[in-house]
Amino acid sequence: MGYVEELRGIIGTRPVNFVATTVVVVNETGEILLQKRSEPFGAWGLPGGQIELGESTEDAGKREIFEETGLVIENLKLVDVFSGSDNFVRLKNGDEYYVVLVAYYTKNFSGYLKADGIETLECGFFDINHIPDNTLERHKRVINRYLEVTKNN
Incomplete structure (x- = not known):
């Protein structure tokens, strides 16, 4: 059982802050x-997830990308940190939380792309100007900020 599951066993579905x-x-x-x-279900978004106790955000990013897509990533660069009421999430099981989302980008990856079939139903690379309409709004904000941060690179 992971940190989130243990915490939910204590607090139930009440809103809580999580770092992802x-x-x-x-x-x-x-x-x-x-x-x-x-x-x-069926929404598109960037891969990632919540950090475990004592885990750095960089290590969590590397772990989550590998678990969800099979890719090994390196050389993460900070995009921004996103927080506030725009990052409220309510899951179908009733769990509620506000995400403090630490976003990175990288062009350094290896491995073979493969959806885990659990959290990721499908995955692939998309033209940044033609992402699916049902992409999560909070992830669209990350993508837009990534474009701002890297526009002169």
Whole structure:
């Protein structure tokens, strides 16, 4: 049982703050990696997830990307930190939380892309100007900020 499950066993579904990380993984043609998520079902978003106790946000990003997509990532660079009421999440099981989302980007990855079939139903690289309409709003904000941060690079 992980940290989140243990905490939920104590507090139930009440709102809580969680720290999570996400990574904009960029391929050699400038496309970004997106995942079709199991929660909310069928929505597209950036891969990532909550950090475990004592884990750095960078290590959590590397772990989550590997678990969800099979890719090994390196050389993470900070995009920004996102927080506030725009990052409220209510899961289908009733759990509620506000995400403090630490977003990174990288162009350094290896391995073979493979959806885990649990959190990630499908994954692939998308033209940054043609992402799916049902991409999570909070992840669209991350993508837009990534574009701002890297526009002169």
